[in-house]
Amino acid sequence: xxCSHPPLKFLDVESGTLYKIGMTTKTIGATGLVFxxxxxxRVSEKVAGQLRKLISDGSLKVGDRLPSERDLSEQMGVxxxxxxxxxxxxxxxxxxxxxxxxxxxxxxxxEQEIRKPIERFIEQxxxxxxxxxxxxxxxxxxxxxxxxxxxxxxxxxxxxxxLEEMERDFxxxxxxxxxxxxxxxxxxxxxxxxxxxxxxxxxYSLINYSVKVHREEVxxxxxxxxTILNHHRKIFRGILxxxxxxxxxxxxxHLAFVVREFKRKFFDR
Amino acid sequence: xxCSHPPLKFLDVESGTLYKIGMTTKTIGATGLVFxxxxxxRVSEKVAGQLRKLISDGSLKVGDRLPSERDLSEQMGVxxxxxxxxxxxxxxxxxxxxxxxxxxxxxxxxEQEIRKPIERFIEQxxxxxxxxxxxxxxxxxxxxxxxxxxxxxxxxxxxxxxLEEMERDFxxxxxxxxxxxxxxxxxxxxxxxxxxxxxxxxxYSLINYSVKVHREEVxxxxxxxxTILNHHRKIFRGILxxxxxxxxxxxxxHLAFVVREFKRKFFDR
DNA sequence: GTGGTAGAATGGTAGGACCATGTTATACGT
DNA sequence: ACGTATAACATGGTCCTACCATTCTACCAC
Numbered sequence: 001x002x003c004s005h006p007p008l009k010f011l012d013v014e015s016g017t018l019y020k021i022g023m024t025t026k027t028i029g030a031t032g033l034v035f036x037x038x039x040x041x042r043v044s045e046k047v048a049g050q051l052r053k054l055i056s057d058g059s060l061k062v063g064d065r066l067p068s069e070r071d072l073s074e075q076m077g078v079x080x081x082x083x084x085x086x087x088x089x090x091x092x093x094x095x096x097x098x099x100x101x102x103x104x105x106x107x108x109x110x111e112q113e114i115r116k117p118i119e120r121f122i123e124q125x126x127x128x129x130x131x132x133x134x135x136x137x138x139x140x141x142x143x144x145x146x147x148x149x150x151x152x153x154x155x156x157x158x159x160x161x162x163l164e165e166m167e168r169d170f171x172x173x174x175x176x177x178x179x180x181x182x183x184x185x186x187x188x189x190x191x192x193x194x195x196x197x198x199x200x201x202x203x204y205s206l207i208n209y210s211v212k213v214h215r216e217e218v219x220x221x222x223x224x225x226x227t228i229l230n231h232h233r234k235i236f237r238g239i240l241x242x243x244x245x246x247x248x249x250x251x252x253x254h255l256a257f258v259v260r261e262f263k264r265k266f267f268d269r
Numbered sequence: 270x271x272c273s274h275p276p277l278k279f280l281d282v283e284s285g286t287l288y289k290i291g292m293t294t295k296t297i298g299a300t301g302l303v304f305x306x307x308x309x310x311r312v313s314e315k316v317a318g319q320l321r322k323l324i325s326d327g328s329l330k331v332g333d334r335l336p337s338e339r340d341l342s343e344q345m346g347v348x349x350x351x352x353x354x355x356x357x358x359x360x361x362x363x364x365x366x367x368x369x370x371x372x373x374x375x376x377x378x379x380e381q382e383i384r385k386p387i388e389r390f391i392e393q394x395x396x397x398x399x400x401x402x403x404x405x406x407x408x409x410x411x412x413x414x415x416x417x418x419x420x421x422x423x424x425x426x427x428x429x430x431x432l433e434e435m436e437r438d439f440x441x442x443x444x445x446x447x448x449x450x451x452x453x454x455x456x457x458x459x460x461x462x463x464x465x466x467x468x469x470x471x472x473y474s475l476i477n478y479s480v481k482v483h484r485e486e487v488x489x490x491x492x493x494x495x496t497i498l499n500h501h502r503k504i505f506r507g508i509l510x511x512x513x514x515x516x517x518x519x520x521x522x523h524l525a526f527v528v529r530e531f532k533r534k535f536f537d538r
Numbered sequence: 539g540t541g542g543t544a545g546a547a548t549g550g551t552a553g554g555a556c557c558a559t560g561t562t563a564t565a566c567g568t
Numbered sequence: 569a570c571g572t573a574t575a576a577c578a579t580g581g582t583c584c585t586a587c588c589a590t591t592c593t594a595c596c597a598c
Contacts, residue, residue: 040369040558043582056397068548079583081350084549085357092361100309100549101590110471131462142407193400199468309590312551337579348552353580369580370559 043078044085050076051090055106058194062201066096066104108205110198132207133262137255139200140184144235144251145244147190155190156240159183163236170229183232187239224261231257312347313354319345320359324375335365335373401476402531406524408469409453413504413520414513416459424459425509428452432505439498452501459508493530500526 041049054060066072069087073080087104090096098104147155162183166175181204188200231254238247310318323329335341338356342349356373359365367373416424431452438444450473457469500523507516 070548073583081582081584085354085581087549088354088357089361092358098549099591101547102592103548128464131464134462135465135468138411139408193403195397195400196404199404339579342552350551350553354550356580367580368560370561370578372560372579 042085043082044089047072047076047078047083047086048089051086052095055095055109056194058189058192058197060106061189062106062108062198064106066106068103108198108202110195110202129207130259130263132203133255133259136200136203136207137252137259139196139203140187140255141248141252143188143191143196143200144238145248146193147187148239148242148244148247150192151190151239151242155186158186159190159236159239162186163232166229166232170225175225175228180228180232187235190239227257228254311354312351313358316341316345316347316351316355317358320355321364324364329375331375331377333375335375337372398476399528399532401472402524402528405469405472405476406521406528408465408472409456409524410517410521412457412460412465412469413507414517415462416456417508417511417513417516419461420459420508420511424455428455428459428505428508431455432501435498435501439494444494444497449497449501456504456508496526497523 051060051066060066066087067075069080069083073083076083087096087098091098091104094107095109096104096106162179165179166183169175169179184204185201188197191197231250234250235247235254238244238250320329320335329335335356336344338349338352342352345352356365356367360367360373363376365373366376431448434448435444435452438448453473454470457466460466500519503519504516504523507513507519
């Protein structure tokens with residue numbers, strides 16, 4: 001998922017506080033007075049802070065590629081050195097990953113703590129896959145509700161685009177999984193809850209990880225494809241009309257169907 | 270404690286492994302073969318590794334000051350840039366501290382808390398705290414529903430125990446936060462969804478971190494304590510009677526109250 | 539399609555210059 | 569002789585330029 005970033009506005013580094021109060025306090029002499037130590041924030045830290053914020057408020061999503069170091073340094077009015085130091089700080093914290101010659105991409109913040117341990121769980125027991133599906137179902141139901149409540153017109157149009165794409169793909173033969181995925185992701189984004197966005201992203205990839213097969217191979221029949229399309233139409237309508245109840249219900253219906261089909265194929269029942 | 274470092278021997282950076290094996294694996298094509306991605310070690314990483322080694326084997330003790338960046342770069346035969354990057358990596362990991370104009374000193378690794386990525390992420394914006402609360406609310410509502418459906422008698426008894434403990438604490442003065450926490454955790458366990466259990470545990474710890482104050486300090490009034498207790502009684506009844514709807518409703522009511530109170534205290538509204 | 543190749547884009551390293559801050563030595567006044 | 573103010577130096581912080589190493593991309597030959 002590569003993207004250019006003309007719309008992103010990188011403020012001048014001078015914006016924001018120049019000095020920052022540390023966390024520890026010291027008592028000086030016998031006066032009993034307590035002072036907070038003053039700590040100058042380095043340029044690289046300001047840059048890192050700004051990038052953090054852009055990630056935090058969702059302007060930069062997981063998988064996005066940052067502008068090049070040269071671009072960043074120019075846009076922010078600082079040296080490439082400072083930008084590099086900032087990127088390195090973020091890389092140390094696992095927030096992004098830089099590849100020699102390839103650029104820097106945003107990583108999932110929840111990955112470190114949540115992903116690794118869970119992967120091991122999943123490998124131990126097939127039952128975990130169903131647990132994941134269960135999780136996904138109720139989380140997305142909430143997302144549909146919140147999206148209906150908070151979505152912007154812009155986001156709605158994006159969803160409409162994906163939906164129409166699915167319609168066309170259906171006419172031509174089969175719905176493509178990646179469009180379906182993007183559709184769900186856009187709903188997640190429309191909740192305007194960044195942490196949820198990262199969380200659900202992780203759950204998706206966990207599902208993909210544990211179920212090595214793509215959905216395309218599960219939902220091949222004409223009927224199931226049509227059912228899914230109908231579900232999506234219904235979800236879209238709920239979000240369009242800003243009707244949380246309907247959106248949630250439709251999503252629940254949809255995922256219940258998906259899980260049912262899934263069970264039928266993989267656990268032969 | 271300032272000291273010069275003629276005796277320290279800084280090996281040439283070329284010593285040590287040039288290539289390093291990463292952590293993730295990829296499956297290529299349909300062969301099923303698994304390859305480990307190759308990752309080149311950057312110069313700064315080699316420098317950092319050498320310093321790490323010197324610290325771990327005691328050549329550099331806590332409080333010692335490192336040679337200047339210029340000295341290090343000369344002794345190691347690398348640019349000052351690389352040395353600086355290495356020092357920064359170590360500083361990120363809390364291993365040393367650099368002072369503008371003062372040099373870099375070794376810190377005690379055990380004394381400082383190393384902040385996890387998400388924690389820094391959350392600090393970026395107060396809004397994130399509310400997002401966490403939002404997440405928690407709908408996830409726990411689901412948990413209450415599932416617990417009512419799947420709980421064993423054993424788990425119910427454990428909950429009863431915690432509830433009674435809260436009742437006693439309330440009579441004696443105040444509900445203890447850890448009991449409340451254990452109560453919620455037991456509900457999570459009763460869902461019998463292991464992955465959910467881990468997920469919510471993570472979210473709890475994040476909330477505890479971001480909200481530096483314990484709940485005890487937020488819900489001090491007799492009325493709010495009683496309200497909370499009533500909520501818990503209601504939730505318990507729903508789970509006891511295996512009534513998912515009631516349990517979910519009660520939990521929603523409870524967390525809505527908690528979030529409302531929380532907002533009132535911390536965002537003064 | 540598959541694979542190779544050249545050019546562009548991008549991150550990595552090097553080195554020099556200068557500024558900001560801390561450290562040390564020196565000169566000064568009492 | 570002592571403390572203090574000042575100057576000189578040492579050291580980290582930032583910027584700049586240049587060049588190398590790797591990846592990406594488009595194009596071509598097969």
